[in-house]
Amino acid sequence: MIRLFLVDDHHVVRRGLRSYFESFSDIKISGEAATAENLLQQIGKVQIDVVLLDVLLPGGMDGLEAARRIISQPNSPRILILTAYTDPARAMAALRMGVQGYVRKDSPPEVLLAAVRAVANGQTYMDQQTAESISDKMPEIKLSLREQEVLEQLAGGDTNREIASTLMISEETVKSHVSNILSKMGLENRSQAISHALINGLVRKDS
Numbered sequence: 001m002i003r004l005f006l007v008d009d010h011h012v013v014r015r016g017l018r019s020y021f022e023s024f025s026d027i028k029i030s031g032e033a034a035t036a037e038n039l040l041q042q043i044g045k046v047q048i049d050v051v052l053l054d055v056l057l058p059g060g061m062d063g064l065e066a067a068r069r070i071i072s073q074p075n076s077p078r079i080l081i082l083t084a085y086t087d088p089a090r091a092m093a094a095l096r097m098g099v100q101g102y103v104r105k106d107s108p109p110e111v112l113l114a115a116v117r118a119v120a121n122g123q124t125y126m127d128q129q130t131a132e133s134i135s136d137k138m139p140e141i142k143l144s145l146r147e148q149e150v151l152e153q154l155a156g157g158d159t160n161r162e163i164a165s166t167l168m169i170s171e172e173t174v175k176s177h178v179s180n181i182l183s184k185m186g187l188e189n190r191s192q193a194i195s196h197a198l199i200n201g202l203v204r205k206d207s
Contacts, residue, residue: 002120003047006032007039008054017052020109027116035059036066043070048077050120055083055090064094071098080119082112088133095195101125122157124194131198141184141202150177155194155203
């Protein structure tokens with residue numbers, strides 16, 4: 001069961017999202033909020049797997065700042081941005097900070113559903129139009145064949161042990177490949193690497 005929390009300042013949007021997602025047996029709406037401040041007040045008080053978060057919200061805090069604060073906490077829920085705005089810089093900033101998904105509001109419902117399920121499953125997801133709009137803004141990253149294989153497994157949400165088993169290599173070797181990948185990308189952690197790879201077309205969005 002995916003426990004989904006809805007954040008949007010428009011009541012009609014939240015109602016539509018709730019109605020849509022409640023039609024699926026594997027998704028439960030655990031709460032909703034109209035502002036980032038209200039979202040942060042509820043974090044830790046209700047069980048949440050995925051926060052479906054608008055970027056532009058009323059009040060003194062936008063969705064990206066709320067996402068940053070949530071991600072900085074231990075055992076935080078995953079963040080899926082749902083927005084009407086297509087600014088590539090905003091999408092890149094969200095994914096680089098560790099947001100696991102970014103989907104435009106004009107995407108088909110099935111894309112949003114796939115995004116929620118993918119993010120809940122530990123994967124990173126971005127709608128195709130957003131991915132294409134920012135792919136040319138990222139520097140080219142050259143990985144070895146084995147590093148590419150490891151990155152594909154990371155994007156699928158696999159642990160080091162699972163990657164080692166799949167590729168029939170040791171966990172230490174996996175750790176070494178992950179370290180090399182991060183070094184080549186100039187990034188600090190796995191989440192950033194997955195987002196960067198997704199943006200740069202190094203892995204498929206449904207990996």
